[in-house]
Amino acid sequence: MKLAEEKILSIVKGCKRGQGSSQRELFRLYAPKVMSMCRRYSSNNEMAKDVMQECFIQVFSSIDQYCEASGIFEGWLHTVSQRTIWRVVKRDWGEKTIYSEQTENTTFTVEPDAFAKLSNDEIIGEIQKLPIGYKTVLNMYVFESLSHKEIAEILGIEENSSRSQLARARQLLKRKIEAKNKTSYVKNTL
Numbered sequence: 001m002k003l004a005e006e007k008i009l010s011i012v013k014g015c016k017r018g019q020g021s022s023q024r025e026l027f028r029l030y031a032p033k034v035m036s037m038c039r040r041y042s043s044n045n046e047m048a049k050d051v052m053q054e055c056f057i058q059v060f061s062s063i064d065q066y067c068e069a070s071g072i073f074e075g076w077l078h079t080v081s082q083r084t085i086w087r088v089v090k091r092d093w094g095e096k097t098i099y100s101e102q103t104e105n106t107t108f109t110v111e112p113d114a115f116a117k118l119s120n121d122e123i124i125g126e127i128q129k130l131p132i133g134y135k136t137v138l139n140m141y142v143f144e145s146l147s148h149k150e151i152a153e154i155l156g157i158e159e160n161s162s163r164s165q166l167a168r169a170r171q172l173l174k175r176k177i178e179a180k181n182k183t184s185y186v187k188n189t190l
Contacts, residue, residue, distance in 0.1 A: 008073050015063050027056060030074070034081050039124050040139045041085050043132075051088050055081040082144065086154055089136050118180065126176045134169035137162050 011029070014022025035052050042048035059080050066076050118126075127135055136155065140146045141162075146154070148162040155162075 005072075009068060012063065012066060012073055015060060023060060026059075030077055031056075033074075034077070037078075037081055038085060040127055040143060041089055041136060043128055051085055054088055055084045058084045086140075089132070090155055092132070118177065122180065123177075126173060126180065129176065130169055130172060133165045134172060137165035138169040138173070141166050 008029075011022045011025050015026055031052065034055050035048060038048040038051040038055065039045065042051055059077055062080060066073060070076065127138065130138065137151055140151045140154070141148070148159045148166075151157075151162040152159045
């Protein structure tokens with residue numbers, strides 16, 4: 001077993017015993033990764049911080065369920081965090097209506113180096129600005145590699161709604177990225 005894995009398992013054991021120092025260390029080690037996940041689903045950084053807090057509350061309250069034999073801790077933490085994020089999104093989504101009509105399959109084409117012109121923070125910023133339904137389905141489909149059937153089951157929507165939300169998210173994100181690149185081009189040429 002690698003030293004890093006032994007250290008993580010030692011921290012996890014401390015968390016299971018309720019040691020605050022172990023909980024702080026676990027948070028310090030994994031907060032950036034969990035925050036990155038939360039930012040993709042949130043409208044702004046403050047909301048992402050709130051969701052991240054809920055993730056760690058869930059992690060610490062269910063850490064006794066983690067078993068070393070079940071796999072690497074980071075995978076378990078990712079799964080717990082992802083499910084917490086989806087629960088929060090579904091709760092916050094509440095009664096908001098999402099479009100359920102089916103749209104044609106649309107191609108998502110953006111200038112080849114459009115993404116290369118933007119930093120990761122700018123891309124995540126544009127995703128954060130998407131309406132909640134669009135953003136949620138886009139994240140689940142693109143970043144979590146879930147099928148439309150899986151997305152529909154998790155969110156309690158129709159598969160066609162998932163497809164529709166993804167198509168609209170892609171179209172809107174494409175327009176936002178192209179507009180941002182045009183703005184940046186104009187600024188750089190002045």
